[in-house]
Amino acid sequence: MARRVQTPVVVGGVTMAAGDRVLLSFGAAGRDPAYFAQPQTVDLQRDPQPNLAFGTGVHRCIGEALARLVRRVGYEVLLERLPHFTVDPQFVPAYATGSTRHMTHLPLRFAPTPFAAGRA
Numbered sequence: 001m002a003r004r005v006q007t008p009v010v011v012g013g014v015t016m017a018a019g020d021r022v023l024l025s026f027g028a029a030g031r032d033p034a035y036f037a038q039p040q041t042v043d044l045q046r047d048p049q050p051n052l053a054f055g056t057g058v059h060r061c062i063g064e065a066l067a068r069l070v071r072r073v074g075y076e077v078l079l080e081r082l083p084h085f086t087v088d089p090q091f092v093p094a095y096a097t098g099s100t101r102h103m104t105h106l107p108l109r110f111a112p113t114p115f116a117a118g119r120a
């Protein structure tokens with residue numbers, strides 16, 4: 001996320017002048033060892049769970065509720081259609097980084113089942 005500095009400020013020992021352009025890595029914030037005890041651990045039970053996936057402050061994502069709903073429905077449909085799958089333990093994930101950082105692919109193993117008519 002890009003921002004332009006409005007007033008001189010020092011953040012993390014770095015001095016920024018008004019007009020400077022800053023590129024913020026929201027993803028890196030989620031792995032900040034100054035904030036999280038185990039920043040490299042995927043911990044879905046972490047409480048609180050303060051990630052910046054949808055930003056923060058006045059520009060926080062206005063589509064967050066829709067995005068979360070689409071995600072939930074997507075997982076529900078996936079798990080309904082594919083309740084049993086595994087990931088090859090030898091699989092080595094690769095990641096791409098842009099405005100988000102994401103796994104490029106995740107091959108699943110599952111037994112094919114007959115298609116249920118009427119399903120989406």
Ligand code: HEM
Binds near residue numbers: 053060063
């Ligand atoms: C997984 C899906 C999504 C992610 C990860 C995401 C992430 C973000 C983030 C991080 C920001 C903050 C940008 C900033 O601080 O400069 C943002 C802003 C925004 N998002 Fe999303 N977003 C998602 C889906 C959506 C959807 C579905 C919509 C609309 C239907 C949407 C509309 C917006 C808008 C309009 C803003 C700008 C808000 C503002 O500047 O006041 N987003 N989003």
